[in-house]
Amino acid sequence: MAKKRFSFSLAALIVFFVILLSLISIRLTGLDAVFPNPVGNLLREVLAPLQSGVTSVSSGIRDAVVNIRDFSKIRQDNKSLKTQIDELTKENNQLKQKILAGMRFEELEKKFDSPAIWKSPYIGASVINRNPSNWYHTIVINRGSKDGVKVNNPVITNLGLVGKVIGVTTSTAEVILILDPEGQVSGAVRQSEGSAAYGIIVGDYKRGPIASAGSLKMTVPKDDKVNPGDMVLTSGMGGVYPKDIPVGTVQEVNLETGGLLKTATISPLVDFTHVEEVFVVLTGGK
């Protein structure tokens, strides 16, 4: 009991000086003060490795406890997040489709050069269905009579001829492809001396349960100079298709057995199995 030996005034003096010293010390060692602190540094260095160990252990325990406590909440979160993912995936897919469609339409805008076509009014359309009937090689597009589409309107892409409209509803139209034997086209091949060789382009698509891609055949007189690599265009005859729409390129030329005609096999420019956007030319029709 050391304090009991001091007189009251001495004790008061000691307390006063202790408080004064403390306040001065606090004041001098504030946040921005720089001073040597060997004791503190030693303490920190001793405690630092222990602290990191205890912290990692205790945070692990805490995480486990929190996980158990929040399990039902996490499950709920998980559920709602999954729903959100589904929604976002759906949205994302829709946006992707829109972007891709936009890219294809952009591609579509790089058209072939044919004043006969492009001076006529035309509208873009998307393919919404393929081969709805077993009888014709057709596609269905999302434009109909309310857009001004009529039967016999030519349908093209930026590359060339696709076919013609054979049936119209208010908002859709059925298009028969030139691959179908019913969708014959009057074609013309520019010969080497400049004049055109005319013939009928007929698709050799066979009807049946299994659709074959098909190619195009064009029969021309034997004397006409048609060579592999030649470009086949529409002739403009027959009234349905305007002149000079590209159809395809000649792949090979074979003599018919009769000897009077020869047949040119034409590979179409348009990829009919993958065509998704087309133009309907609003000319002619009935």
Added chain:
Amino acid sequence: MRRYIGLGILFLLSVLLQSTLFNYLVVAGVKPDFVLLLVIYFAFTNGPGKGALLGLTFGLLEDFYVGRYIGMNALSLLLTGFIAGWFETKLYKENLLIALVVVFVASFFSQAVFLFSGIAAGLTWEIGDNIKLIWPLAVYNMCLVPITYPWFHRSITKGFLRYRPRHER
């Protein structure tokens, strides 16, 4: 000597726990203050002189460890050790209820000294805001008494924190 080593280890352990584990035990914005508890217990069983001395030592060490405002913990723990030691001369130490009251009063007192020493030293602390931190800490420390005091009391009367007179060494 043995008891001082024991106290030193307890101090290091308290600082260690306060800076790590107790950050996960924050209630009402405060975590338990084991250094303060140690000083109160020690003073309450060893009297004001030793209590004040231990408070000063631990307070200074804590201040050095924190590394700024050196003297705040020292002053507050010094005075707290003295107050808790003063209770030693007046109160019955074996009673847990009395220990509860002593810890509450001493904790409250130490935080008040801490706060006012900071303000007196010119820190821009709002009394109103910080007084809200004083009550929870006093209550929190008090809640730890039933867990820790019996152990400490046993150790200081029979265990390794026991004061051994010179002839026993």
